[in-house]
Amino acid sequence: MDSTATFLENLRPAGSKRSSKRDFIVNVFLRQEGHITADTLVDLIRREDQRISRATIYRTLQWMVEAGIARKVDFGEGRFRYEHSYRHPRHFHLICKTCNRSFEFLSSDIETLIEEVATARNFAPRESLLQIHGTCEACRTGRAPAAAEGGVPELLFARDALRVAIATERSGRDFYARAARLTRDSRGRKIFEKLAGEEKEHLGTLEARYAELLRQDPELESRPAFLFFKGAANGLFAAGAEQLSKGVNDREALMIGIKCERGSHRFFKRYGEKFEDSEGKRIFLEFADEERAHLELLIREYRGLVERQRRRGRKR
Numbered sequence: 025m026d027s028t029a030t031f032l033e034n035l036r037p038a039g040s041k042r043s044s045k046r047d048f049i050v051n052v053f054l055r056q057e058g059h060i061t062a063d064t065l066v067d068l069i070r071r072e073d074q075r076i077s078r079a080t081i082y083r084t085l086q087w088m089v090e091a092g093i094a095r096k097v098d099f100g101e102g103r104f105r106y107e108h109s110y111r112h113p114r115h116f117h118l119i120c121k122t123c124n125r126s127f128e129f130l131s132s133d134i135e136t137l138i139e140e141v142a143t144a145r146n147f148a149p150r151e152s153l154l155q156i157h158g159t160c161e162a163c164r165t166g167r168a169p170a171a172a173e174g175g176v177p178e179l180l181f182a183r184d185a186l187r188v189a190i191a192t193e194r195s196g197r198d199f200y201a202r203a204a205r206l207t208r209d210s211r212g213r214k215i216f217e218k219l220a221g222e223e224k225e226h227l228g229t230l231e232a233r234y235a236e237l238l239r240q241d242p243e244l245e246s247r248p249a250f251l252f253f254k255g256a257a258n259g260l261f262a263a264g265a266e267q268l269s270k271g272v273n274d275r276e277a278l279m280i281g282i283k284c285e286r287g288s289h290r291f292f293k294r295y296g297e298k299f300e301d302s303e304g305k306r307i308f309l310e311f312a313d314e315e316r317a318h319l320e321l322l323i324r325e326y327r328g329l330v331e332r333q334r335r336r337g338r339k340r
């Protein structure tokens with residue numbers, strides 16, 4: 025994973041001079057999670073170094089916005105807030121008008137919709153903002169905010185991406201295990217067994233990655249959902265398993281597997297491509313590749329089976 029220094033090095037335009045004051049301000053800013061006002065940043069900086077002027081801090085903030093290190097957000101309070109974009113994927117906001125807290129979420133369905141509208145109107149979108157203003161749960165119920173609120177968006181994103189991938193992997197494994205039991209053709213059965221084994225192995229890898237995330241934030245599991253989308257790929261395999269149980273021949277079983285893998289591959293690729301560079305994006309795209317490999321294997325096997333059956337038919 026990139027260190028803050030590498031991140032800044034990449035952002036700094038060639039030939040521009042390093043300024044230690046600027047680096048100090050940037051570092052303090054990057055340590056903050058959430059959405060802070062310029063005044064809050066001034067307080068944080070001046071607590072550590074009285075010699076840095078308000079004007080310098082404002083200028084640096086402006087420079088960070090232009091350099092893409094900071095994003096300026098307007099929650100309708102009459103002043104701007106700033107959030108850093110380092111390991112912080114683009115997202116949308118829920119804003120509580122009572123306590124002024126904001127909550128982040130991501131939905132590639134919304135991004136797809138924005139893209140569709142822009143394309144239909146021949147419009148080149150530069151930036152899309154979505155804010156949902158209202159009252160948060162704590163303000164609505166009078167209960168104290170859950171301790172697990174907040175968290176690092178990059179970790180939440182990775183957590184949600186891994187959960188979807190793990191659920192898909194599990195239903196894929198169950199699907200292939202069932203298909204292996206039902207298939208009469210010995211080669212077809214071997215393929216299903218092989219795929220069940222692979223899904224199980226991948227599942228282990230994904231679960232290890234999930235455990236690694238939990239080590240970075242022990243509260244991670246109880247934090248609210250960050251990533252939203254319509255449907256999920258694991259439903260495809262569950263429906264496939266259901267079809268298998270109705271009694272199918274070997275060809276049909278392979279065809280159902282092909283449909284599930286194709287749907288799963290498309291799901292992870294479609295969503296993964298919409299995300300900004302992040303661990304969550306990588307999880308989705310790597311998973312999309314694995315599913316494509318399975319898809320190709322099944323297609324080859326299907327063709328092989330059709331060919332074998334044709335030859336057998338001729339001998340008879």
Ligand SMILES: [Zn+2]
Binds near residue numbers: 163164
């Ligand atoms: Zn509130």
Ligand SMILES: [Zn+2]
Binds near residue numbers: 058
């Ligand atoms: Zn935000």
